[in-house]
Amino acid sequence: MFEKLETYLEEISHFLSGREEREEILSEIRSHILEKAEQEFGEATEATLAKVIAAYGPARRVAEKYSEGRPIIAPAFKRYLFRYTALLFAFHFVLTVAAVVFKKSFLMFPLVYVPCMGPFEALFYLPTAFLFDLGVVTLVLYLITQSKKEVKLPWPRFGVDLDEVKTSGRTIGRVIGLVAMTALTGTALYFYVQYRTIFFVNLNFTQHRPIFTPEAGQWYSLILIGLWALGTFSLAAKLVTPSPWVDAVEKALSLVLLGLAFRQPFDTALPVHLPLPEGLVRVIKLSLIITLLIICVFVAVDLIKALVRIGRRHLAK
């Protein structure tokens, strides 16, 4: 028993699959290394074996050579990993938003169970859902790859192909956007400092009338200013770096802020003295919820696009 040799074989063994095959491979490598040490250095000792082992190569590389031509997921399917995950996550996301808004659980046996939850729970639930979706798609593609069958995977054509999303690269447009967003955020901040809200019914600021109650007005104003500030920072960052992480971080934080908007009860958001018919108030409340939801969906789609770009970049590497 040579300690170095056994340690080396043990290391290779960690990276090999299939017990029977593993034993056979290790026996052959052991025989080869011992014979080479004897033939080329006169005898097999710890010192001579160390030289032969070094020439044989790192354990992981040795093991990987046995897996060549046997990928976990076929290269042709790798782009589908991100395509299908994005699609599945979009579906999961819509169900999550529905679970939050309608306060209901959704069960689609056996894969999807979205429990009834609040906006905060949803923010923690979504990353887990994304990992689950990635896992399910990986498993399916793994099984298809291992079946070695000729399978043509379907992919629907949308107005925008998520897989061919490109960043718009106009610097002048970004600079104009940055100036506009800075002005917008600054103005909003000024109004907030002056009046504790940025939502008004009239434009007469000597006798201003806010749309929302003071508490709700503050809450929504801060969220909107936060969203604009995020957009401003994102535009500024894009002038310095083309990294898709800028978009991903901006959209993720935007989703958090939008999630916070749902925290304010809509029933008490509008002041009682507002001279509006009851039916119209109901319509305004519903419109507010629907608008927020639509914004959430758009932001989520942008987030998925950014994640697809990040995934594609890693794949290209």
Place this chain on the structure above:
Amino acid sequence: MDPETSHFETEMNRGFLHILVLAMLEKDMYGYSMVRTIRDLGYEVEENTLYPLLRRLEKNRWVKSKWDVSEDRPRKFYGITAAGRGLRTELLGIWKKQDQILKHILEEISHV
């Protein structure tokens, strides 16, 4: 050798090694003896490449193997099968055709 050339050499070796191994195994041999024989012919083959290659050939039944335990050290001997001979003939045919094409092109450009 610069890394770029080394990369191409690895690519070219992949096919060449298949033909070489199938040609050598007309006579039963074990891994280390093959490495030595190839080296004596002035060519280098990485040991950690040869064994996985032999294993893949064996899985596809182009070579067969058996352990010889008659000596102190057990050795795994490989030999070519009838299917392996068929594959070797086909691969040699491809290689000869490629060689002819290359010679023809090189001859043409030498006259330019």
